[in-house]
Amino acid sequence: MVAKFDLNDDNVVVVIGTGAGGGVLSNELAQKGVKVVALEAGGRYLPEDYVNDEWESFGQLAWTDPRTTSGDWRVSRDFSGLPAWIVKAVGGATTHWAGASLRIQEHEFKTQTHYGNVEGASLLDWPITLADLEPYYDKAEKKLGVTRTNGIPGLPGNNNYKVFEAGAKKLGYKEVHTGRMAINPVDHDDRMACQQTGFCFQGCKWGAKWSAAYTDIPRGEATGNLEVREHAHVARILHNDQGKVTGVEYFDKDGALQMQKARVVCVAGNSLESPRMLLNSASSMFPDGLANSSGMVGKNYMRHMTGSVYASFDKPVRMWRGTTMAGIIQDEARHDPSRGFVGGYELETLGLGVPFMAAFLDPGAWGRSFTSAMDSYENMAGMWIVGEDMPQESNRVTLNDAVKDKWGLPVANVHFTDHPNDIAMRDHAYRQGKAVYEAVGATRTFPTPPYPSTHNLGTNRMSAKAQDGVVNKWGQSHDIDNLFISDGSQFTTGAAENPTLTIVSLAIRQADRIASEMTRKAL
Amino acid sequence: MTKETNSTTLTRRALLSRAASAGSLAVIGGGFMAAPNASWALTVNVISSHQMATVFQMARDIYPHDQIGDEYYVIAVKGYDNDGAKDMIAEGVAALDASAQAAGFADYVSVGWESDRVKLLTAMEDTGFFQTIRGGLVTGLYNQKAVWPIFGYEGESFSQGGYLDRGFDDINWL
Numbered sequence: 092m093v094a095k096f097d098l099n100d101d102n103v104v105v106v107i108g109t110g111a112g113g114g115v116l117s118n119e120l121a122q123k124g125v126k127v128v129a130l131e132a133g134g135r136y137l138p139e140d141y142v143n144d145e146w147e148s149f150g151q152l153a154w155t156d157p158r159t160t161s162g163d164w165r166v167s168r169d170f171s172g173l174p175a176w177i178v179k180a181v182g183g184a185t186t187h188w189a190g191a192s193l194r195i196q197e198h199e200f201k202t203q204t205h206y207g208n209v210e211g212a213s214l215l216d217w218p219i220t221l222a223d224l225e226p227y228y229d230k231a232e233k234k235l236g237v238t239r240t241n242g243i244p245g246l247p248g249n250n251n252y253k254v255f256e257a258g259a260k261k262l263g264y265k266e267v268h269t270g271r272m273a274i275n276p277v278d279h280d281d282r283m284a285c286q287q288t289g290f291c292f293q294g295c296k297w298g299a300k301w302s303a304a305y306t307d308i309p310r311g312e313a314t315g316n317l318e319v320r321e322h323a324h325v326a327r328i329l330h331n332d333q334g335k336v337t338g339v340e341y342f343d344k345d346g347a348l349q350m351q352k353a354r355v356v357c358v359a360g361n362s363l364e365s366p367r368m369l370l371n372s373a374s375s376m377f378p379d380g381l382a383n384s385s386g387m388v389g390k391n392y393m394r395h396m397t398g399s400v401y402a403s404f405d406k407p408v409r410m411w412r413g414t415t416m417a418g419i420i421q422d423e424a425r426h427d428p429s430r431g432f433v434g435g436y437e438l439e440t441l442g443l444g445v446p447f448m449a450a451f452l453d454p455g456a457w458g459r460s461f462t463s464a465m466d467s468y469e470n471m472a473g474m475w476i477v478g479e480d481m482p483q484e485s486n487r488v489t490l491n492d493a494v495k496d497k498w499g500l501p502v503a504n505v506h507f508t509d510h511p512n513d514i515a516m517r518d519h520a521y522r523q524g525k526a527v528y529e530a531v532g533a534t535r536t537f538p539t540p541p542y543p544s545t546h547n548l549g550t551n552r553m554s555a556k557a558q559d560g561v562v563n564k565w566g567q568s569h570d571i572d573n574l575f576i577s578d579g580s581q582f583t584t585g586a587a588e589n590p591t592l593t594i595v596s597l598a599i600r601q602a603d604r605i606a607s608e609m610t611r612k613a614l
Numbered sequence: 615m616t617k618e619t620n621s622t623t624l625t626r627r628a629l630l631s632r633a634a635s636a637g638s639l640a641v642i643g644g645g646f647m648a649a650p651n652a653s654w655a656l657t658v659n660v661i662s663s664h665q666m667a668t669v670f671q672m673a674r675d676i677y678p679h680d681q682i683g684d685e686y687y688v689i690a691v692k693g694y695d696n697d698g699a700k701d702m703i704a705e706g707v708a709a710l711d712a713s714a715q716a717a718g719f720a721d722y723v724s725v726g727w728e729s730d731r732v733k734l735l736t737a738m739e740d741t742g743f744f745q746t747i748r749g750g751l752v753t754g755l756y757n758q759k760a761v762w763p764i765f766g767y768e769g770e771s772f773s774q775g776g777y778l779d780r781g782f783d784d785i786n787w788l
Contacts, residue, residue: 143771143772146757247782250782250783253785254785285776285778286775286777287778287782288771288776288778289776289777290770290772296772407766409766411768412771444762444769445756445762445765449752449757450756455748457739457748458732461677462677465679465756465765466679468765
């Protein structure tokens with residue numbers, strides 16, 4: 092049943108990337124009868140292939156092709172070649188994600204309106220509202236089987252959550268629960284229930300966590316309308332004299348350059364690779380790269396204001412047992428400038444194993460301060476901070492012509508420096524996280540710096556006006572009608588919430604738009 | 615010190631009686647090294663016993679865990695005994711010994727107190743040598759499955775069906 096399309100078939104939609112954006116879009120289009128070729132840079136791994144070992148799994152799934160970094164962020168110092176911790180595989184980062192599925196809040200679609208003029212920030216209202224996206228959030232929550240929606244119960248709380256919840260309640264927080272998670276608490280949609288195994292970040296071996304790798308991708312393939320080409324590394328997107336895109340050049344699994352013709356091209360390679368592809372596609376007609384008349388391709392890179400707080404207690408917690416992200420505090424997600432910053436943040440439990448704790452607790456640290464922390468590993472609880480960061484044009488993805496990947500293509504350089512608002516918010520979150528744990532007897536707390544980015548956003552942002560961004564409210568590029576952006580790079584601003592549910596919702600919505608525009612021959 | 619070419623024939627007693635002091639290691643000669651309690655043994659072929667003993671002591675001082683035995687640190691650093699690392703190790707150990715001598719000690723492994731050794735390491739912590747040794751230990755030490763139980767970490771649980779019925783929510787002190 093799996094389709095096989097000819098390289099010269101110029102009636103196909105080519106989708107680049109198969110994660111939350113590209114994987115969902117490919118399936119949604121295929122379900123509507125649209126012919127899709129999905130180009131995936133990585134290989135295909137399924138639950139039986141996943142490895143419950145942090146470094147071994149990293150070697151299996153992570154995108155480790157070269158990238159470079161600059162700017163004041165600590166990741167650039169500690170992990171200079173690894174700005175992001177994302178996945179190169181069929182299903183993309185949906186294999187690795189924690190499963191947190193939150194809707195963006197109404198005011199977060201209108202930050203310019205609600206936050207006002209924040210110096211140094213390139214805030215902009217989204218060209219869509221929460222009301223526009225709500226029907227698609229409904230569909231996305233059904234697709235992913237999100238807990239606390241559609242009658243699906245919440246997950247049970249593990250030890251790490253119980254510590255977190257007890258501290259939160261002593262502090263007076265009200266919105267504390269085991270989250271809205273795309274992890275089955277009971278068997279659902281041909282996937283089994285969570286067995287509290289841990290290793291959510293390494294791919295769920297039970298298939299209890301939603302991933303495009305074993306839901307949307309095979310379902311799309313089953314229609315006969317979707318062909319997924321693995322180990323297909325895109326070099327550039329081609330266009331004709333009329334300025335329409337006509338196909339995609341890629342290196343196949345054997346390193347041979349191929350060209351797939353296309354009626355429409357949808358770019359969903361994550362916020363680092365998507366702008367890189369557009370910039371690497373520069374031509375005499377588009378000397379600054381495709382879809383870049385605004386100059387915004389690659390700019391306004393956002394990664395969420397993040398950090399972690401770990402805490403040691405005098406008794407065991409064993410935070411690695413069970414769901415990695417097992418609960419949430421949402422009280423700080425509101426916009427309340429009296430705290431000294433605009434926007435808000437979520438607190439979500441997180442646990443790391445010994446190997447990753449050693450690497451990420453305080454990168455570069457050594458000596459007894461560090462090792463005595465590791466010695467109390469069994470007695471540790473942990474949480475992750477995820478909040479809205481300010482878009483800044485100077486935070487950007489550019490081509491590094493001095494460094495080439497194995498195909499000879501310039502790699503992405505990722506430049507990032509915190510905005511003062513990001514720093515004020517992080518400091519506030521560190522204080523609150525520490526207070527949560529001290530309320531239940533923490534003997535020591537650790538304000539842990541951000542990990543390599545997992546939420547990469549904004550580098551092809553959506554805007555009402557063509558001069559302000561790269562794509563319109565459908566994710567369609569302002570400059571080229573048949574070129575779409577289908578991943579988190581189209582986010583106008585980052586909001587406080589984990590982005591996957593919104594990426595999925597936008598992909599479902601975009602599939603409707605592309606299919607209807609194809610039907611009326613506008614594409 | 616006698617040159618011993620067939621080290622494996624040594625008895626533990628003979629081994630210990632011939633040991634020259636090198637920090638907490640016994641250096642027998644001929645590149646053969648062993649723990650004073652004979653819990654492990656190692657033969658170095660490319661770098662010297664003194665260099666290996668120094669790197670081992672650095673490892674203990676960079677990531678000191680008193681409950682973790684020497685054998686795990688040896689596993690973490692024994693890979694430096696190769697041609698690719700030889701020059702880096704020779705230069706780094708020489709620099710560390712020179713700074714120890716400038717501080718009035720015979721060499722690095724002769725410094726009795728950890729706090730004095732840490733001062734010497736702190737002075738060189740921005741060097742490529744120090745950062746290579748430290749960075750290698752992050753995975754070389756903490757990614758050894760055998761050390762995980764010492765931290766209480768249980769590793770994978772899929773093969774046992776996860777923790778759903780095995781204590782994912784068994785905390786009893788809150």
